[in-house]
Each structure stands twice: as C-alpha cells, then as structure tokens.
Amino acid sequence: MMICSILLRKQIKYNLFCGLPEAPDVRFAYFIAFCILWQELPIISRPKTKPMKIFFSICILFLIACASKAQPKATNDTSQIVTIHADSSKMEIESEFPGGPTAWARFLNANLVYPKKAVKKNIEGDVIVQFIVDKEGNVSNVEALSGPELLREAAVKVFQNSPKWKPAFQYGRKVKSYKKQPIKFRLQTA
Structure with missing residues (x-):
C-alpha cells in the first residue's frame, strides 16, 4: 500500500x-x-x-x-483559431456590359440617338446616369443625375434598352450592384 x-x-x-x-x-x-x-x-x-x-x-x-x-492531445480550444479577413476589394467583381468597355462603346454608337432639339440648339455635355444591375443582369431604376435637360432623356432611354449585363459578384455570389456611368454628348463639326 x-x-x-x-x-x-x-x-x-x-x-x-x-x-x-x-x-x-x-x-x-x-x-x-x-x-x-x-x-x-x-x-x-x-x-x-x-x-x-x-x-x-x-x-x-x-x-x-x-x-x-x-x-499532445487534440483540443476543442477555439481561442487559438486565427481569422483571416480578406480584403473586400479583391473579392468583388463589378458588373459590366457583356464584351467589356469596347462592346459598350459600340452599343452606344449604334443605339444612342442625339435629340434633334439639342442639335438645333447646339447643346453638348456629359450626362451621369445612375442605375441598378440586379442578380440576373437586368438594368433597372435608371435615373439621370446631372447634365443638360434635353440630353438626359436620351441617356436614360439607351440604358433602359440595353441588353442584360454581367452581374456583380461578391465572395463568389451574384449580387445587385449600383452603378454610375457618364455619357458624353458631342456634336461633330463638318
């Protein structure tokens, strides 16, 4: 004992x-x-x-x-687990027109109609358009924020008639995105 x-x-x-x-x-x-x-x-x-x-x-x-x-024995101690925060800018993919900026420029040249009243009055300018691209790529809530009044309608109309865009991605999932895009209206001199 x-x-x-x-x-x-x-x-x-x-x-x-x-x-x-x-x-x-x-x-x-x-x-x-x-x-x-x-x-x-x-x-x-x-x-x-x-x-x-x-x-x-x-x-x-x-x-x-x-x-x-x-x-050593395995433990369920979670105090030693290190959390790595990814930079959100690296995890996001912006929504874009299918084909990229060059395809967007071609679409604008083919579909943007310069208003006749603006041509007669010799009005030029930049119109900033705000819109939403939803998870499916549909363009909605199109609104002209700034620019000459006569040119705003034409800018809004071209966005409303645009085909589906590529939706934005965040952390691997499709998300709704808000975008602002300028459109330049310039008259050609002959």
Missing part, C-alpha cells in the same frame, strides 16, 4: 511539473487499483517473485503511464 501511495504522489508531482492536470492517467489508476488488490491478497496465495523483477515492472509501468500523459 505504501508503494502505491508513493507512486501516486510522484505521478501527481510529475503532472504538475509537465503542466498537466493534477489527476493521474486512467492507466495509472488501474495500476494503483491492482497494487491495492495485490497487497490485500493473502501472502500464501501470492506467487514468489524476486523483488528486483517487481521493482523493474513498476518502473516500466510508471514510464509507460508518464509517456502516454506527455503526448
């Missing part, structure tokens, strides 16, 4: 030294229970063994118990 209590104290000291919890390993607890039962057996029924064999057996069991405790 005395050997078991000494070993238990040494196991607890070893655990504290290694930074482990105070409770000894389960295998070590089985070993202590075996020691207690062994000492309670009558001396007559115990087989005769040499003291050195017992000592070495105890040392080997102690080392096995210590080695199993010293191995």
Whole structure:
C-alpha cells in the first residue's frame, strides 16, 4: 500500500511539473487499483517473485503511464483559431456590359440617338446616369443625375434598352450592384 501511495504522489508531482492536470492517467489508476488488490491478497496465495523483477515492472509501468500523459492531445480550444479577413476589394467583381468597355462603346454608337432639339440648339455635355444591375443582369431604376435637360432623356432611354449585363459578384455570389456611368454628348463639326 505504501508503494502505491508513493507512486501516486510522484505521478501527481510529475503532472504538475509537465503542466498537466493534477489527476493521474486512467492507466495509472488501474495500476494503483491492482497494487491495492495485490497487497490485500493473502501472502500464501501470492506467487514468489524476486523483488528486483517487481521493482523493474513498476518502473516500466510508471514510464509507460508518464509517456502516454506527455503526448499532445487534440483540443476543442477555439481561442487559438486565427481569422483571416480578406480584403473586400479583391473579392468583388463589378458588373459590366457583356464584351467589356469596347462592346459598350459600340452599343452606344449604334443605339444612342442625339435629340434633334439639342442639335438645333447646339447643346453638348456629359450626362451621369445612375442605375441598378440586379442578380440576373437586368438594368433597372435608371435615373439621370446631372447634365443638360434635353440630353438626359436620351441617356436614360439607351440604358433602359440595353441588353442584360454581367452581374456583380461578391465572395463568389451574384449580387445587385449600383452603378454610375457618364455619357458624353458631342456634336461633330463638318
């Protein structure tokens, strides 16, 4: 009984030294229970063994118990999980006209009608148009924010008649996007 209590104290000291919890390993607890039962057996029924064999057996069991405790164990501790925040500008893809800026310029040249009243009055200028490209690529809520009054209607009409755009993406998903686009109205001199 005395050997078991000494070993238990040494196991607890070893655990504290290694930074482990105070409770000894389960295998070590089985070993202590075996020691207690062994000492309670009558001396007559115990087989005769040499003291050195017992000592070495105890040392080997102690080392096995210590080695199993010293191995790192998986934990569910989430305090060490590092969160990486991605730069949102790298994760976004803006909505655009199918074919890019050159296709948009061709579409404007083919479909933009310069108002006759503006030609007669020799009106030029830039019209800034605000619109929404939804998840499917449809253009909606077209509104002219600035520019000459006569040119605003033509700019809004060309956006309303435009085909579907490529929708914007954010973090791999299609999203609705708000856009502002300038349109330059210039008269050609002959």
